[in-house]
Amino acid sequence: MSSYAVKEMFLTLQGEGLQAGRRAVFLRFAGCNLWSGREQDRETAQCRFCDTDFVGTDGDGGGKFADADTLAASARGFWDTEMADPVEPAFIVITGGEPMLQIDAALVDALHAQGFEIAVESNGTLPAVAGIDWLCISPKQGTTIVQQSGDELKLVWPQPGTDYVAMESWQFTHRLIQPMDGPTVQDNVAAAIDFVMSRPKWRLSTQVHKSLGLR
Numbered sequence: 001m002s003s004y005a006v007k008e009m010f011l012t013l014q015g016e017g018l019q020a021g022r023r024a025v026f027l028r029f030a031g032c033n034l035w036s037g038r039e040q041d042r043e044t045a046q047c048r049f050c051d052t053d054f055v056g057t058d059g060d061g062g063g064k065f066a067d068a069d070t071l072a073a074s075a076r077g078f079w080d081t082e083m084a085d086p087v088e089p090a091f092i093v094i095t096g097g098e099p100m101l102q103i104d105a106a107l108v109d110a111l112h113a114q115g116f117e118i119a120v121e122s123n124g125t126l127p128a129v130a131g132i133d134w135l136c137i138s139p140k141q142g143t144t145i146v147q148q149s150g151d152e153l154k155l156v157w158p159q160p161g162t163d164y165v166a167m168e169s170w171q172f173t174h175r176l177i178q179p180m181d182g183p184t185v186q187d188n189v190a191a192a193i194d195f196v197m198s199r200p201k202w203r204l205s206t207q208v209h210k211s212l213g214l215r
């Protein structure tokens with residue numbers, strides 16, 4: 001990787017999954033392999049329900065970073081506010097777009113050298129780089145999931161045709177159902193609750209940052 005294309009970086013609380021509520025630097029990479037990010041392509045994309053703008057490098061804290069050390073040092077700057085506890089490890093969530101298009105061993109090493117515990121949000125169509133401390137995979141119906149192990153499997157619901165029974169034998173410590181945000185979110189919340197009520201191997205993940213008015 002000669003350089004990294006970052007849409008935005010910011011400090012917030014992790015809003016999703018088992019780590020919800022935790023202070024985190026968010027590093028959002030530009031670009032995805034399942035959608036161009038352009039609205040006119042959404043209905044023909046492999047992933048059609050995305051709630052995120054990941055196009056370009058124009059967001060707050062975004063830009064092109066020439067090397068891993070520069071990017072890791074910039075990320076560390078978002079953690080180090082006067083409110084940071086100097087004893088706790090720093091925590092970074094790397095997302096996108098699809099972060100596995102850009103994360104490499106050099107970046108993992110540089111972030112660890114900056115004292116970060118590294119969480120990644122990925123669609124699972126690309127193999128995860130080694131050394132990630134918390135790996136979240138969120139499968140999209142119709143794609144081939146090559147990364148069938150990790151810390152949490154976070155299935156956005158409903159996605160008709162999803163073989164969730166097969167997913168129960170994948171090698172994840174936690175399995176979560178997350179209601180699909182969008183025009184039918186209220187129906188999707190009800191469907192997600194029904195799902196976890198009938199399949200106790202799964203638990204509910206809500207996007208708490210949205211109801212809290214956080215980024």
Ligand SMILES: C[S@@+](CC[C@H](N)C(=O)[O-])C[C@H]1O[C@@H](n2cnc3c(N)ncnc32)[C@H](O)[C@@H]1O
Nearest residue numbers: 049050051052096097098121122123138180181
């Ligand atoms: C924007 S994606 C970026 C990371 C990666 N490309 C992926 O899909 O996992 C971050 C998380 O948001 C979830 N997500 C995207 N759109 C959503 C929506 N409309 N409602 C609920 N979750 C959504 C994804 O499934 C994923 O877990």
Ligand SMILES: Nc1nc2[nH]cc(C(=O)O)c2c(=O)[nH]1
Nearest residue numbers: 013014015016095121209215
């Ligand atoms: N607060 C907050 N938590 C999040 N967890 C996953 C997010 C994502 O977009 O990947 C996200 C996000 O965009 N904001």
Ligand code: SF4
Nearest residue numbers: 032035047050097123
């Ligand atoms: S795979 Fe992730 S980033 Fe890509 S379009 Fe789907 S939800 Fe958005």
Ligand SMILES: [Mg+2]
Nearest residue numbers: 051052095215
């Ligand atoms: Mg988001």
